Amino acid sequence: MSRARSDAGGAGWLAFGGWVLVLAGAFNIIAGLTSLFRPDYFVVGGGELLVFNFDAWGYIWLAFGLLQLLAGAGCLAGQRWARMTGIGLAGLSAIGHLTFLAAFPLWELASIALAVLVMYALVVPDKNAVA
Template sequence: MIFGGAMALFEGIAAVAKDDLFLSTRHYVFEFSLQGWGWVHLILGIIIILAGCAVLTGALWARFLGVFVAGLGAIANFLWIPYYPIWATVLVAVNLFIVWALCHGMHREAGHAHAA
């Protein structure tokens, strides 16, 4: 999660700085300004990093928070695909892997609790 959050953070910084590596897309349904999308990714990246640090504590609430914010990260990057296709696709995959890993960990812990 910390890695995925850091990548979203860097993506947001690049967009807010109006870097020229992004595609200009016209007539896109979810069209915001590049800076608007940059702030979305910047804030979401910070929240994902903080949630990743909380998950390291082992708290159950942190796992639920992690699933929620990683899900938001996957959606935000899916909507970001027209602006930076390869990077956004990789981050969608990273966020979906995070959701799977956190849910799989919760399922395994629940199974061990019933076995005891």
């Protein structure tokens, strides 16, 4: 008996990256809504954030989350623009979570790790890609 060889490695990474990008977008939307409606939820006051305040971060995370949802859907559809956009958004998201680190350290470290995972999954080339 011979085993069937799967050539879906690249498509698998792209699908994985797309779904993790959608998940990260949902998390960022939740963080944005929490920043806007329950700023007392976080460990530090708004004046102790590295930059801006909770209202500003709330709108930033909402925008990032929505853009990540769209880019994730585009990645799942196999769109190259979505892959490049997703990589950029994940990088900017990681930087944003770093500046928000004092407010909720464990959640922000998990979000940074998720952003790095998205970047890796979207950068991995397809097995059949032509350079």
